[in-house]
Amino acid sequence: MANTVVVYFSGYGHTKRVAEYVAEGAKAPLIAISPEGDITAEDFETLGKADAIIFGAPTYMGGAPWQFKKFADATSKPWFTQAWKDKIFGGFTNSASLNGDKQVTLQYMQTLASQHGGIWVSLGVLPANTQAATRNDENNLGASVGVLVQSPSDAGAEVIPEGDLITARNYGARVAAIAAKFVG
DSSP: OOOEEEEEOOSSSHHHHHHHHHHHHHTOOEEEOOTTSOOOHHHHHHHHHOSEEEEEEEOBTTBOOHHHHHHHHHTHHHHHTTTTTTOEEEEEEEESSSSTTHHHHHHHHHHHHHHTTOEEOOOOOOOOOSTTOOTTSTTTTOOSSSEEEEOOTTSOGGGSOHHHHHHHHHHHHHHHHHHHHHHO
């Protein structure tokens, strides 16, 4: 079994809820990036021992928030030694809008993983894009690079659509399963 870790920043609790679903699917521990954009030295050790790392962050103003970027910049130490090379990576994001330019945040995460020499895992699920599809269907936002989630701006995390949470859980399981193929 692969050792998968979910590292995320959550500004208002929505991303935290999604991270919990991703972690449940991956059977992974969570590392929360602080409001100051930091994680502990022990958290970096945990990431260093991981076979797979799943990034998570909300999309603010068309990109990842500064707290996630500060964490990303701090990964230059493992980058310099290629400590995360050949790890499996994935990512998820959410915003209040159905689109909200979330794809840009996923591409940022994918680029970060690539700079580390990592192997990115796509969503691997066809979009729920038929007339009969609902927000309760898996991949109802039509992602391919990773998980996209819509979190209404006027409500708490408890109203995130069920289909988005199912997508998150299943994606966590997919990343962990693919990592296990590389470890085994």
